[in-house]
Amino acid sequence: MRRVPAVGSLALLTSVFAAACGGSGRPAAREPSPVAASTPAREVQPCARQRPGVGAARVDAGRQSGSLVLAEVSGSEGRRLLAYVTDLDEPTLRTIDVTAGREVSVTRLRGQGEQALVLADGRVAVTLRRDNLVEILEPGARPEEPLSSRCAVEVPTDPVAMATTLDDRALLVTSGYAHKLTTLDSASLARVRTKDLAREPRAVLAADDGRRAFVSHVVGAKLSVVELDDDAVREIDLHQRLGRAGLNQRASKVREGCQGFALAMAIPFSVGVMPPPPVVERPPSAPSPQPAPPKAAPTTPARQGRVFAPFVTVDPGESRRLTSGYGDASSPLAAEVSSVTVIDAAAERAMTRAALTLPRREVKRADCLLPRAAAASGASLFxxxxxxxxxxxxxxxxxDPARAEVRRWKVPAGPMGLALDRATRTLIIASQFDRQVTILPLDGPADAGRQLSLSRSPGSSLTPELALGRALFHRTGDPMISSDGRACASCHPDGREDALTWSTPEGPRQTAMLAGRLSDTGPFSWSGSHPTVEDHVAHTFQRLGGAGLPAAQTQALIAYVKQLPVPRFGEHAGQEHRERVARGKELFFDRETACASCHVGGQTTDGARHDVGTRTSAERLDLETPSLRFVGATAPYFHDGRYKTLLEVLDAPDSKMGHTTHLSRADRLSLVAYLETL
Amino acid sequence: MRAGQRLACFAVALSTTTSGAAVAKRALVLSRPPHVRPPPDAPTGRDVSAGVAIDVRRLPELDPPQSLSRAAVRELSGTAPTELKVETTRSGRRETTSITVDSPRPASVFVGERASAGSMFSAASTSIFCEPREPRAPIRWETFAIRADGGADWTVSDGFVDQARCEVKQVSRRRFDVPRLVGLGVPVHAARVPGGVLVFSPHAEQVTGDTTAGALTVVRAPVNRVFIPTQQGESASVLLEVSLGRLDAWLRSAGADALREAPLRVTLALDVSQAVSEAAPTLFVRSKMTMAERPPTPPRASR
Structure with missing residues (x-):
């Protein structure tokens, strides 16, 4: 691990400068090599607090990160509730005085902040997603003072979310693209452990037993359970079966899942504050029922609670069936349906197993198809x-709490951050697209919410066209885009892909990653039948049943998609890995292997169609050469998702798409290592 | 009979006579086929939702009797049932006994061994051929009456049909007090029973459900009830669509107040869950009533 001490580090400035100037961000290796966590003598705990006890402190047990997190200051004037808000458009962290309802300070960060977390001693950790850093800030004596940067530590590619353990000793960081969970010592920020997880981990929360962490995944319908003291990682299956009109049927239809961006946890209902008093009417003469003693004591008292995983269940259709669009329109449920899976934290098992439906297909334009943040309190999940x-x-x-909506509030565009102040029963929401913060007293009237705008720094890069494109990309329930509520971001979360293979009129087709793959990669679609992006967008909307966007909006959407942020690989791979990558590169460009005969140029595509031997009775034969950029983290592979890993692709006895069967296993692994750097 | 045995017996009584698959098939036949969808102009409206969660331990425990078996009724004697209207009619050479529960309350009647079991539909009347050589068949009839205090009286009577003599005899009658879950818009009553929870609701048109352990059973009848098994670490969900065509009549006959406004659709969701760390199961019942959109109030003319 590389620790970047206080502002002024030449290395950091160099990397930031390179990034700002459009540096390639494409190093020879993807991951930083583990560096000894020992601290040089002159850097005495550079990340530690300089003035302990000064300034704002953490609220309650807020141990999960978010794009909005709470802090508080207690003084002679009483309690001041603060919110730290990361900024989607600027490298800043905003401090909001929630009590006063105004922005009080702006802290300049070393990069674009994704999520923030208030540590037990009041320091604030911020993930700088594009810079692969976690920056540590220290609050000043007054909220009006910007926070001061203490240090920044390097973590695996694409850090997103954080959490602290129950004892506050460890800071857990998920890295989306690198699919890692990194454990840092929360005092020194020294790296303790890095674990490999399934694709696209996002939200993380520490279990009440202090020994485990739960991690959501954007794709794959799974939740990881990570043992913090050893290397064990278990996965909880979140796939739901479709329960049709009948009882005790083991429905064969399994729905996939996507959009696992958020997690929340509640303590057990029966021992905590969850249930209201029983609402049972009894005749006055009847004796009150005596509660029976518990049938069994909790098996592990330290392991308790329910974890809530908001996500979307997806039916991409039968791969062998040709359909008129993306997915099967004759399915009794829409292609994407919002759900919240409830997980038994002790048993590590999903309690929500079935997507129950009565025999009718409803299009719910108001469905939450892009859940981004969650908080639980009492009997409520927000x-x-x-x-x-x-x-x-x-x-x-x-x-399935998604089926039990109590109420909803319309908020400004882009709600990505959410925090609940239990003391005042106030919900604070950060709407990143509209740059607004909503302060919502839960016990007040529906219109009691206040809104305040985040200031904009001079020279902000977000143009009105990009802002419009971003809004369109994430807009669900828009009949111009789809007939069933799907948005662009439904299949392309964060501009990437949903890891699903959809049934289409041409056969099964895997969703392609958009970020970093749209410029100079035409023609578009797997069959290469759309010469321009505009053609492809119009065609996609048509298949989704949408009416199509006006030209100006289409251009705005394309402009936004073309500048979607891409992961920047870490710089510090070990020597062995570098050698392997170098060998892989040789093989990639080797004439006999012939990978580079089709995957040419910076975007690794020749823009031509080839028959790569994927013929099935229901498919066309020729496929457009796809770009290999970021191919390392876009499993499964091939147009029909037939290969789970890159190694499987190279192991396949297929002579039409390059020649790799003659390679040794070591060479194939080297080739994989190189592909993962693209 | 020990409590454990009674639990098992009742579970058997409520489970299917053959297998889970048979139950599923029957449910499918009885429900509207899945591919039938409302027309495009199906009514839309505003939803009124409510939810009630209960620690299952707080519900009273009932111990309904096991259905009579064919073997048992062979030896039993009984009395003429006062609650049944039994008529014998002749058609050609055959005589038919028509049996109707003579009650203004929602009532169901089942004939046969373990007759109250499973996912099945039964009305308040049935008929059976008189057959001299047929042995006696068990019969069970039930009524459901909502009292003024909101609770309900569920009565379960057992007897037998003597097909040789074309007559019905009553052997036993039990009454159970079932509390109402308040605040759901439509009357829903629930009680704890051995092995699970029994939920009573207005007559359901369609039912779907899933459980991680045990078997859900539903009797889709005027006395509409769902048995949901409870077990530590397990969960179950049931979704019912209340039969709107019969709702008003059902409410009136059950003794409940009529709804102030006729709904377009009433859906009930029943969840029972207990995480392994939780001391008791939670029953969560949610109702969603879709009401017709009110026409917009015309603006008042300015003076």
Whole structure:
């Protein structure tokens, strides 16, 4: 691990400068090599607090990060509630005085902040997603003072979310593209452990037992359970079966899942504050029922609670069926349906197993198809939803709280951050697209919310066209885009892909990554039938049943997609890895292997169609050469998702798409290592 | 009979007579086929939702009797049932006994061994051929009456049909007090029973459900009830669509107040869950009533 001490580090400035100037960000290797966590003598705990006890402190047990997190200052004038808000458009962290309802300071960060977390001693950790850093800030004596940067530590590519453990000793960081969970010592920020996870981990929360962490995944319908003291990682299956009109049927139809961006946790209902008093009417003469003693004591008292995983269940259709669009329109449920899976934290098992439906297909334009943040309190689960720009209060006691909506609030565009102040029962929401913060007293009237705008620094890079494109990309329930509520971001979360293979009129087709792959990669679609992006966008909307966007909006959408942020690989791979990558590169450009005969140029595509031996009775034969950029983290592979890993692609006895069967296993691994750097 | 045995017996009584698959098939036949969808102009409206969660331990425990078996009714004697209207009619050479529960309350009647079991539909009347050589068949009839205090009286009577003599005899009658879950818009009553929870609701048109352990059973009848098994670490969900065509009549006959406004659709969601760390299961019932959109109030003319 490389620790970047206080501002002024030449290395950091160099990297930031390079990034700002359009540096390639494409190093020879993807991951930093583990560097000894020992601290040089002259750097005495550079990340530690300089003035302990000064300034704002953490609220309650807020141990999860978000794009909005709470802090508080207690003084002679009483309690001041603060919110730290990361900024989607600027490398700043905003301090909001929630009590006063105004922005009080702006802290310049070393990069674009993704999520923030207040540590136990009041320091604030911020993930700088594009810079692969976690920056540590220290609050000043007054909230009006910008926070001071203490240090920044390097973590695996694409850091997103954080959490602290129950004892506050460890800071957990998820890295989306690198699919890692990094454990840092929360005092020194020294790296303790890095674990490999399934694709696209996002939200993380530490379990009450202090020994485990739960990690959501944007794709794959799974939740990882990470043992913090050893190397064990388990996965909880979140796939839901479709329960049709009948009882006790083991429905064969399994729905996939996507959009696992958020997690929340509640303590057990029966021992905590969750249930209201029983609402049972009894005749006055009847004796009150005596509660029976518990049938069994909790098996592991330290392991308790329910974890809520808002996501979307997806039916991409039968791969062998040709359909008129993306997915099967004859399915009894829409292609994407919002859900909140409830997980038994002790048993590590999903309690929500079935997507129950009565025999009718409903299009719910107000469905939360892009959940981005969640918080649980008492019997309520609050979920912030992009697309419909709303915050939902769901009944947390339901097995699928998405089916038990209590109320909803419309908020400004882009709600990505959500925090609940339990002391005042106030919900604070950060709407990143509209740069607004909403302060919502839960016990007040529906219109009691206040809104305040985040200031904009001079020279902000976001143009009105890009802002429009971003809003369109995330807009669900828009009949111009789709007939069933899907948005661009439904299949392309964060501009990437959903890891699903959809049934289409041409056969099964895997969703392609958009970020970094749209410029100079035409023609478009797997069959290469659309010469321009505009053609492809129009065609996609048509297949989704959408009416299509006006030309200006289409241009704005394309402009936004073309500048979607891409992961920047770390610089510090070990010597062995570098040698392997170098060998892989040789093989890639080797004439016999012939990878580079089709995957040419910076975007690694020749823009031509080839028959690569994928013929099935239901498919066309020729496929457009796809770009290999970021191919290392876009599994599964091939147009029909037939290969789970890159190694499987190279192991396949296929002589039409390059020649790799003659390679040794070591060479194939080297080739994989090189592909992962593209 | 020990409590454990009674639990098992009742579970059997409520489970299917053959297998889970048979139950599923029957449910499918009885429900509207999945591919039938409302027309494009199906009514839309505003939803009124409510939810109630209960620690299952707080519900009273009932111990309904096991259905009579064919073997048992062979030896039993009984009395003429006062609650049944039994008529014998002749058609050609055959005589038919028509049995109707003579009650203004929602009532169901089942004939046969373990007759109250499973996912099945039964009305308040049935008929059976008189057959001299047929042995006696068990019969069970039930009524459901909502009292003024909101609770309900569920009565379960057992007896037998003597097909040789074309007559029905009553052997036993039990009454159970079932509390109402308040605040759901439509009357929903629930009680704890051995092995699970029994939920009573207005007559359901369609039912779907899933459980991680045990078997859900539903009796889709005027006395509409769902048995949901409870087990530590397990969960179950049931979704019911209340039969709107019969809702008003059902409410009136059950003794409940009529709804102030006729809904376009009433859906009930029943969840029972217990995480392994939780001391008791939670029953969560949610109702969603879709009401017709009110026409916009015309603006008042300015003076």
């Amino acid at each position: 979920v912030a939803c992009l697309g419909i720009d709303s915050v939902l209060e769901l009944d947390a006691r339901a097995l």
